[in-house]
Amino acid sequence: MDRILEIASSDLVAVAQPGVVVSHLQRAVEKEGLFYPPDPASSEFASLGGTVAECAGGLRGLKYGVTRDYILGLEAVLADGNILRTGCRALKSVTGYDLTRLFVGSEGTLAVFTEITCKLLPLPSCILTLLASFPAIEGGLDAASVVVASRLLPRALEYMDERCIRCVDDYGDAHFPPEAKSCLLVELDGFDEESLVRDAKKVERICRDQGALTLERAVDTKARDGLWAARRAISPSLYRMSAKKVNEDICVPRSKMSKMIREIQQIEREMGLPIVNFGHAGDGNIHVNVMVDKEEEMPRARDAVKRIFQRAVALGGTLSGEHGIGLAKASFLSIEVGERELETMKNIKALFDPTGILNPGKIFV
Amino acid sequence: MDRILEIASSDLVAVAQPGVVVSHLQRAVEKEGLFYPPDPASSEFASLGGTVAECAGGLRGLKYGVTRDYILGLEAVLADGNILRTGCRALKSVTGYDLTRLFVGSEGTLAVFTEITCKLLPLPSCILTLLASFPAIEGGLDAASVVVASRLLPRALEYMDERCIRCVDDYGDAHFPPEAKSCLLVELDGFDEESLVRDAKKVERICRDQGALTLERAVDTKARDGLWAARRAISPSLYRMSAKKVNEDICVPRSKMSKMIREIQQIEREMGLPIVNFGHAGDGNIHVNVMVDKEEEMPRARDAVKRIFQRAVALGGTLSGEHGIGLAKASFLSIEVGERELETMKNIKALFDPTGILNPGKIFV
Numbered sequence: 070m071d072r073i074l075e076i077a078s079s080d081l082v083a084v085a086q087p088g089v090v091v092s093h094l095q096r097a098v099e100k101e102g103l104f105y106p107p108d109p110a111s112s113e114f115a116s117l118g119g120t121v122a123e124c125a126g127g128l129r130g131l132k133y134g135v136t137r138d139y140i141l142g143l144e145a146v147l148a149d150g151n152i153l154r155t156g157c158r159a160l161k162s163v164t165g166y167d168l169t170r171l172f173v174g175s176e177g178t179l180a181v182f183t184e185i186t187c188k189l190l191p192l193p194s195c196i197l198t199l200l201a202s203f204p205a206i207e208g209g210l211d212a213a214s215v216v217v218a219s220r221l222l223p224r225a226l227e228y229m230d231e232r233c234i235r236c237v238d239d240y241g242d243a244h245f246p247p248e249a250k251s252c253l254l255v256e257l258d259g260f261d262e263e264s265l266v267r268d269a270k271k272v273e274r275i276c277r278d279q280g281a282l283t284l285e286r287a288v289d290t291k292a293r294d295g296l297w298a299a300r301r302a303i304s305p306s307l308y309r310m311s312a313k314k315v316n317e318d319i320c321v322p323r324s325k326m327s328k329m330i331r332e333i334q335q336i337e338r339e340m341g342l343p344i345v346n347f348g349h350a351g352d353g354n355i356h357v358n359v360m361v362d363k364e365e366e367m368p369r370a371r372d373a374v375k376r377i378f379q380r381a382v383a384l385g386g387t388l389s390g391e392h393g394i395g396l397a398k399a400s401f402l403s404i405e406v407g408e409r410e411l412e413t414m415k416n417i418k419a420l421f422d423p424t425g426i427l428n429p430g431k432i433f434v
Numbered sequence: 435m436d437r438i439l440e441i442a443s444s445d446l447v448a449v450a451q452p453g454v455v456v457s458h459l460q461r462a463v464e465k466e467g468l469f470y471p472p473d474p475a476s477s478e479f480a481s482l483g484g485t486v487a488e489c490a491g492g493l494r495g496l497k498y499g500v501t502r503d504y505i506l507g508l509e510a511v512l513a514d515g516n517i518l519r520t521g522c523r524a525l526k527s528v529t530g531y532d533l534t535r536l537f538v539g540s541e542g543t544l545a546v547f548t549e550i551t552c553k554l555l556p557l558p559s560c561i562l563t564l565l566a567s568f569p570a571i572e573g574g575l576d577a578a579s580v581v582v583a584s585r586l587l588p589r590a591l592e593y594m595d596e597r598c599i600r601c602v603d604d605y606g607d608a609h610f611p612p613e614a615k616s617c618l619l620v621e622l623d624g625f626d627e628e629s630l631v632r633d634a635k636k637v638e639r640i641c642r643d644q645g646a647l648t649l650e651r652a653v654d655t656k657a658r659d660g661l662w663a664a665r666r667a668i669s670p671s672l673y674r675m676s677a678k679k680v681n682e683d684i685c686v687p688r689s690k691m692s693k694m695i696r697e698i699q700q701i702e703r704e705m706g707l708p709i710v711n712f713g714h715a716g717d718g719n720i721h722v723n724v725m726v727d728k729e730e731e732m733p734r735a736r737d738a739v740k741r742i743f744q745r746a747v748a749l750g751g752t753l754s755g756e757h758g759i760g761l762a763k764a765s766f767l768s769i770e771v772g773e774r775e776l777e778t779m780k781n782i783k784a785l786f787d788p789t790g791i792l793n794p795g796k797i798f799v
Contacts, residue, residue, distance in 0.1 A: 079583070079689035102585075124528045135526060137535075138503065151774050158750035159685040160717045161500060163489045163539050163758045164770050165797055166779045170502070170535035174528050191585035218444070220467075220556035220625050260585050264629035320524040324444035352525045385523035393528045405529050409516050414531045420781055432530055 070118075070183070073097050081189045082141065082158055087118020087182045091125075094187070104192040106133035109391070110304070118182045124174030126391030128300075131217075131351030132224040132258075135391065137173045139188045145172060145180035148422040158186060171417075176393050177428035179421040193224075193258035195265045198287040200296045201276040202249035206230060206334075209251035210327050212279040213350035216255065217323065219275065221268055225256035226351035227300050230330070233347045236306040237299040246282050253350065254300050256293075303347055310343065311360035315370045317398075319381035320354040320390030332380045333357060340373040342366060354390035378404045394432045402432070435483075435548070438462050446554045447506065447523055452483020452547045456490075459552070469557040471498035474756070475669070483547045489539030491756030493665075496582075496716030497589040497623075498555075500756065502538045509549035510537060513787040523551060536782075541758050542793035544786040558589075558623040560630045563652040565661045566641035567614035571595055571699075574616035575692050577644040578715035581620065582688065584640065586633055590621035591716035592665050595695075598712045601671040602664040611647050618715065619665050621658075668712055675708065676725035680735045682763075684746035685719040685755030697745045698722060705738040707731060719755035743769045759797045767797070 071088030078101050085094055091112040095105050108127040109115055115125065121143070126135045142156025155168040172180055203209050209228045216226060229237075231250040238245055245252065255272050259265050273284055287293040307314050321329045330346060333355075337344040340359075348355040357377055359370045378388050382405045388394070394402055403411060415433055418425075436453030443466050450459055456477040460470050473492040474480055480490065486508070491500045507521025520533040537545055568574050574593045581591060594602070596615040603610055610617065620637050624630050638649055652658040672679050686694045695711060698720075702709040705724075713720040722742055724735040743753050747770045753759070759767055768776060780798055783790075 077687070077689070079579070080687040081582075082687065124532075126526055126528075130526060134503070137532070138499070147778075153775055153778060154772060155775065157747075157752045157770070158687045159719075159752045159755065160688070161491055161495060161685045161719055161755035162752035163491075163756060164753050164763075164767060165759060165776070166544075166782055167489075167502070167535050167539050168775065168778065170532050174532050179531075191582075191587075194585070214444070217446075217556075220559070222556075261629045261632065264626045267626065320526045322442070322445040322447065322523045323525070324442070354524075354526055382522075387522045387524050387527035388529050390524065390526035391528060394530060398529075402529060405522070407519060410518055410520065410533065411530070413512075413518060413533065416785055417531055417782070420785055 074184070076101055076103070078103060080158060083187045083189055085117055085185050085187065087116060087121070087185060089117045091115050091117055091120055098189055099192055102192050103189040105139065105187060105189055107136040107139055110301070117185055121173055121182060121185055122175065122177045123393045124391070126349070126352070126354065128227065128349070129224045130349055130354070131226050132222050137170060140169055140173050140185065141188050142186035143169055143172055143182055144184035145182050147180050148424065148427055153180065156186065160188065174393065176395060176431050178418055178431050179427065181427070194260050195262050196256065196258045196293065197265050197269050198293045198296050199255040199269060199272055200252065200285045201281040202234070202245050202252040202283045204248055204250055204280060204282055206250045206330065207327050208279055208281070209253035210330065210350055212253050212276050212281070214323070215275045215279065216272055217351055219271060221271060223255045223272070223351065224258045225254065226349065227254040227347070228350040229300070229303065229347045230345060232310065232343065232345040233303050236309055237302045244283065244285070249282055254296060307345060307358055307360065310345070311362045313361040315359040315361060315374055317357045317374055317377065318348070318354060318390050318392045319357060319377060319386055319388060320352060321381050321384045321386030323353045325384040325386065326350065326353055326355065329355060329381060329384060329386070333377060336373050336376045340369050342370055342373055344373065352390065353386065375401060396430055399430070399432060399434045439549070441466055441468070443468060445523060448552045448554055450482055450550050450552065452481060452486070452550055454482045456480050456482055456485055463554055464557055467557050468554040470504065470552060470554055472501040472504055475666070482550055486538055486547060486550055487540065487542045488758045489756070491714070491717070491719065493592065493714070494589045495714055495719070496591050497587050502535060504553045505534055505538050505550065506553050507551035508534055508537055508547055510545035510547050512545050513789065513792055518545065521551065525553065539758065541760060541796050543783055543796050544792065546792070559625050560627050561621065561623045561658065562630050562634050563658045563661050564620040564634060564637055565617065565650045566646040567599070567610050567617040567648045569613055569615055569645060569647055571615045571695065572692050573644055573646070574618035575695065575715055577618050577641050577646070579688070580640045580644065581637055582716060584636060586636060588620045588637070588716065589623045590619065591714065592619040592712070593715040594665070594668065594712045595710060597675065597708065597710040598668050601674055602667045609648065609650070614647055619661060672710060672723055672725065675710070676727045678726040680724040680726060680739055682722045682739055682742065683713070683719060683755050683757045684722060684742060684751055684753060685717060686746050686749045686751030688718045690749040690751065691715065691718050691720065694720060694746060694749060694751070698742060701738050701741045705734050707735055707738055709738065717755065718751065740766060761795055764795070764797060764799045
């Protein structure tokens with residue numbers, strides 16, 4: 070179940086088995102000048118099927134959307150052993166209910182995928198990466214807001230707070246001054262070098278206007294990898310701070326990001342546990358890490374997480390932008406999803422899987 | 435139910451009641467420098483709720499996708515009178531099943547929408563429109579394929595065949611030479627005038643390489659409206675040819691468009707009824723019009739349509755790219771949707787509407 074079955078360049082379509090690793094699919098289509106945009110941080114080991122079941126997001130969501138936007142059709146085995154084929158190879162189809170999107174993000178609880186038809190795009194020929202650091206915690210977020218308000222659409226707009234910066238300080242080629250309290254990694258892509266450079270200059274001006282301490286620009290792959298090394302190192306490097314982290318991924322309306330970060334700081338003070346924030350600033354998607362050293366701190370960490378979820382939902386946001394519910398968040402689902410909505414979802418689950426054999430315990434308590 | 439409730443610029447979100455006319459929403463958000471991309475030809479009179487129920491496509495699908503891609507959340511009344519709220523205001527959310535996308539395109543058979551939360555984009559500041567005519571029926575399609583293969587992404591890429599051209603010949607400012615057998619209307623948009631002009635030159639070169647007879651370029655609104663007048667006039671002007679038309683909208687994988695057009699010509703010869711083709715060449719979405727003068731030709735027209743559907747599905751395509759199934763295509767649904775898939779959809783219908791009071795007769799025979 071780990072074979073790429075077809076790459077149809079002229080249709081901009083790939084067909085693959087669910088066991089294919091996302092980065093393998095990405096590299097295979099890139100050889101044909103094509104692009105599979107969904108890019109979760111786990112792309113080097115995540116299976117395509119898993120990312121479809123999860124509706125994975127990733128680093129390019131601002132410009133390119135999420136996994137849902139790139140799945141044209143599915144072959145899936147139902148709980149009763151029957152095989153279902155949804156969608157088609159055409160780019161648009163509205164024949165009956167959208168079973169494809171009902172399955173995407175259903176976390177393996179409705180069906181088991183056996184074949185996945187993906188939409189591809191032409192591979193952008195130019196990429197340009199910028200890294201800016203700021204003296205205030207809001208600096209990176211404010212710069213991100215102005216970038217979006219200025220009608221620039223980078224493919225990545227990654228925020229890191231002060232604690233992240235300190236953790237990744239000596240990874241890769243990123244240089245952060247000791248007074249840096251936030252940073253923003255911006256990646257632009259396209260097919261026209263000149264207009265990309267013009268956009269990069271606009272982003273740099275915005276960062277300077279927001280008081281940037283440092284500004285670095287990478288054009289070639291090696292320099293880009295150097296700047297990205299810090300971003301990629303966040304997750305493992307956080308273990309330098311504490312033995313454990315409770316890692317959530319709330320998403321709020323874009324304009325509410327700074328407010329949400331301030332609320333998280335307030336919860337941090339109340340609960341007495343360090344909280345590290347980074348994430349996809351363009352999408353309003355914050356990766357919140359409550360750091361825990363001792364087992365007895367876990368109930369407090371869970372309480373912090375609950376308060377964070379409550380605040381995110383109160384701001385018009387969601388418990389999870391891209392990680393899904395799984396086991397860990399099942400007991401929190403009702404903070405966001407109402408009684409009637411939950412009952413509707415459970416009815417759909419019962420329709421597809423009356424005896425509960427598909428991924429039991431996931432999503433619903 | 436026809437009020438725009440909120441336009442939140444900094445979140446790139448609008449909230450509206452379902453009775454709002456699509457073009458009213460478009461104009462209201464444009465005043466704020468924002469953009470609601472879904473643009474069905476019916477946008478001057480279609481209600482937002484109707485286009486969500488239908489998952490309407492339109493003229494900007496190639497670059498911007500369809501209605502589904504711009505709906506973040508819904509408030510809907512169920513058959514039992516209960517109110518359901520799906521999705522949220524954040525750009526990404528994966529909490530439980532994707533009820534929003536299950537409702538989008540469900541043609542009013544699962545719930546009645548009462549409030550719609552839309553995702554917006556920044557309004558492109560530059561638009562440039564081109565019209566090319568070709569001496570062969572494939573000319574416009576071949577040029578469209580090369581445009582897409584050249585990594586250009588126009589917001590519209592509209593094809594018209596010879597019969598369309600003859601019908602709209604004296605509408606607007608479009609000038610077609612008598613030997614024109616197909617034409618292509620290309621619209622580029624963006625935020626950078628220079629790179630747009632560069633792209634326009636590339637498109638023009640492609641059209642010339644494909645043997646274009648004429649090439650017109652419009653920069654200002656008046657000139658653009660002149661070129662679009664022909665495209666907009668297609669539907670009404672076809673009645674000059676015949677008293678009735680059976681209007682379908684198959685969609686095939688992009689590379690199969692020329693083949694599909696040839697198959698339609700074969701069916702035209704077999705059935706002895708004129709068939710006029712136009713559509714969204716970038717998406718593989720062909721508007722097929724079987725022209726009928728007398729009532730007794732209707733069974734033959736239906737037979738022609740059935741054969742066209744069968745061929746579209748055999749090429750990996752679909753009965754409908756954007757019009758949906760409704761009453762007219764319900765009896766054809768099984769050409770594309772298998773027995774098991776149809777049963778699954780009917781089970782979902784029964785779950786939401788056990789007594790069948792919501793839009794009875796639609797989608798399912």
